[in-house]
Amino acid sequence: MDIMTTAPAIRIERAEKRYGGAAGFVAVSDVSLTVAPGSIHGLLGPNGAGKTTTLKMLLGLVRPSGGTFEILGEAAGPGVRARVGFLPEQPYFSPLLTAAEVLMLHGRLSGMIPSEVSSRTGELLARVGLEGREKTRLEKYSRGMLQRVGIAQALIASPDVVVFDEPASGLDPMGQRDVRNLMIALAGEGTTVLLSSHQLSEVEAICDEVTILNRGRVVAEGSIDDLLNVAGRTSVRARGTAPALPADVQSLMEDVAVSGGVWVFSVPDSAVRAVIDILDDNGWAIESVVPKRQSLEDYFGRMLEEPVHSTGAQVMSR
Amino acid sequence: MNRVAAVARAVVFDAIRRRIVWVVVLFSLVLAAVIPMLPSYGVGVVGAVYREIALAMTYVAAMVVTLVLSVARIPVEVERRTLYSVLARDVRRWEYVLGTWLGITLTLAAVTAVFGGIIFAVGWAVYSTPMWTLWQGVLSIWMEAGIIAALCVAISTITLPVVVAVAALAFLFIAHVRADLLGGPENPLWYAYPSLDAFNIIAPVSHGVGVSLLYLATMTLVFVAWAGALLLLGALGFSRRDL
Numbered sequence: 001m002d003i004m005t006t007a008p009a010i011r012i013e014r015a016e017k018r019y020g021g022a023a024g025f026v027a028v029s030d031v032s033l034t035v036a037p038g039s040i041h042g043l044l045g046p047n048g049a050g051k052t053t054t055l056k057m058l059l060g061l062v063r064p065s066g067g068t069f070e071i072l073g074e075a076a077g078p079g080v081r082a083r084v085g086f087l088p089e090q091p092y093f094s095p096l097l098t099a100a101e102v103l104m105l106h107g108r109l110s111g112m113i114p115s116e117v118s119s120r121t122g123e124l125l126a127r128v129g130l131e132g133r134e135k136t137r138l139e140k141y142s143r144g145m146l147q148r149v150g151i152a153q154a155l156i157a158s159p160d161v162v163v164f165d166e167p168a169s170g171l172d173p174m175g176q177r178d179v180r181n182l183m184i185a186l187a188g189e190g191t192t193v194l195l196s197s198h199q200l201s202e203v204e205a206i207c208d209e210v211t212i213l214n215r216g217r218v219v220a221e222g223s224i225d226d227l228l229n230v231a232g233r234t235s236v237r238a239r240g241t242a243p244a245l246p247a248d249v250q251s252l253m254e255d256v257a258v259s260g261g262v263w264v265f266s267v268p269d270s271a272v273r274a275v276i277d278i279l280d281d282n283g284w285a286i287e288s289v290v291p292k293r294q295s296l297e298d299y300f301g302r303m304l305e306e307p308v309h310s311t312g313a314q315v316m317s318r
Numbered sequence: 319m320n321r322v323a324a325v326a327r328a329v330v331f332d333a334i335r336r337r338i339v340w341v342v343v344l345f346s347l348v349l350a351a352v353i354p355m356l357p358s359y360g361v362g363v364v365g366a367v368y369r370e371i372a373l374a375m376t377y378v379a380a381m382v383v384t385l386v387l388s389v390a391r392i393p394v395e396v397e398r399r400t401l402y403s404v405l406a407r408d409v410r411r412w413e414y415v416l417g418t419w420l421g422i423t424l425t426l427a428a429v430t431a432v433f434g435g436i437i438f439a440v441g442w443a444v445y446s447t448p449m450w451t452l453w454q455g456v457l458s459i460w461m462e463a464g465i466i467a468a469l470c471v472a473i474s475t476i477t478l479p480v481v482v483a484v485a486a487l488a489f490l491f492i493a494h495v496r497a498d499l500l501g502g503p504e505n506p507l508w509y510a511y512p513s514l515d516a517f518n519i520i521a522p523v524s525h526g527v528g529v530s531l532l533y534l535a536t537m538t539l540v541f542v543a544w545a546g547a548l549l550l551l552g553a554l555g556f557s558r559r560d561l
Contacts, residue, residue: 091399097328102328
């Protein structure tokens with residue numbers, strides 16, 4: 001585990017993928033990404049942004065046109081991939097195999113011996129909600145159940161790094177919650193999770209850091225808090241019976257929302273103390289005072305509207 | 319080799335459960351049972367005619383199963399992304415290609431063994447004599463099927479199933495017309511021609527005493543050389559492919 005503490009779990013430097021030669025289509029350009037050990041890192045972007053291509057280059061499924069790829073401090077070749085689990089988007093397995101046979105295949109490909117795979121199969125299927133389904137052929141599985149088998153195969157060899165491409169795809173809300181909890185539990189056990197997802201709420205809820213791609217380039221990266229907190233403004237939540245907030249507060253507030261006597265609004269950081277005092281003096285109950293934060297959805301939408309610079313510079317703005 | 323074996327095992331489990339494989343086996347069983355009922359057998363040659371028809375039938379059935387199992391195997395796995403989770407592990411592309419071919423060839427071994435067992439049993443029951451040389455013919459058919467499987471696997475790493483099927487059928491035709499096209503060994507192209515004639519031992523098996531052990535060993539070498547060369551090309555093609 002020494003290496004886990006000294007090297008990033010995943011490091012991608014200036015990744016590039018071109019199709020059709022120098023004048024061809026550029027799918028990924030100058031993408032760099034560092035994922036800390038034991039963290040959950042989100043990879044976001046619209047369709048065609050280059051997320052899956054980047055993951056495929058990392059995992060040897062697509063030959064990069066340029067860049068360096070490292071996993072656990074080693075060049076991302078087949079050897080180190082024994083310590084990586086990968087869930088492709090919408091995984092599909094031979095319908096004539098059973099879940100146990102799929103796990104046996106993937107376990108053995110990761111260097112496990114058959115008895116190890118067998119002893120882990122039941123535990124793992126239970127963990128993904130498929131207890132007692134070892135011997136059922138996959139032709140009898142629903143879409144969501146196949147997704148769960150996909151997650152199980154990614155975890156069969158107790159990998160140090162897991163790469164999930166749209167893990168909630170095909171799952172019902174309860175299944176999505178289970179997957180979210182699973183990823184949090186994995187990170188808690190020290191496993192690094194790289195998550196590519198369209199589900200912004202999922203990413204916002206569980207990721208420590210995110211990288212946003214658009215048109216093959218990184219347009220933003222950083223911790224969720226850094227990206228979403230609005231500089232210089234604080235969000236206040238207050239409850240009262242009066243039909244309106246005091247006039248002194250009204251002159252400072254923005255982004256107001258009211259529901260059932262609860263007011264949520266933002267004020268400049270410098271005015272927070274004064275606003276709290278005014279509300280307090282007028283009999284309002286202060287429910288929360290937190291840094292103002294925009295939703296990831298709003299942030300994401302705004303990022304995608306901004307032009308992508310030809311230099312590929314990483315945008316860190318809020 | 320553990321990884322090759324793991325891929326081969328999964329391919330066998332998948333292939334052996336395909337209904338089409340066992341439909342062909344069942345159909346062949348029925349055909350084998352009716353061969354002795356065919357009319358116009360001359361006295362003294364009934365056994366030879368039976369062996370010839372039985373091996374021809376086994377050949378056709380084996381080739382059908384070979385094409386069914388190998389033409390679309392890799393293209394479908396690419397299209398359905400089945401192999402993403404496989405190749406994202408500690409697996410080289412050549413190991414995947416070799417394991418796939420091995421799995422198909424082992425399944426073909428089981429299928430041709432069943433064919434062989436059926437025609438051997440029917441022959442023994444009807445003609446009251448064990449026709450041991452039939453097994454030589456079955457072995458040669460299995461080897462030729464293994465080469466066709468290698469061809470299909472190799473081509474399918476870079477193209478679509480329909481192209482693979484057409485190429486395999488064209489190759490099967492071309493590989494059996496060397497004598498018609500080139501005449502004999504005196505033709506300078508004779509030894510460079512891609513021929514599978516080495517595996518055509520139906521005549522000595524049906525009408526003679528079979529082939530020698532030396533011939534079988536040579537045939538095995540030809541099989542290994544053909545399959546090895548084709549799989550090498552397939553692995554090279556696949557290693558350069560973006561998935």
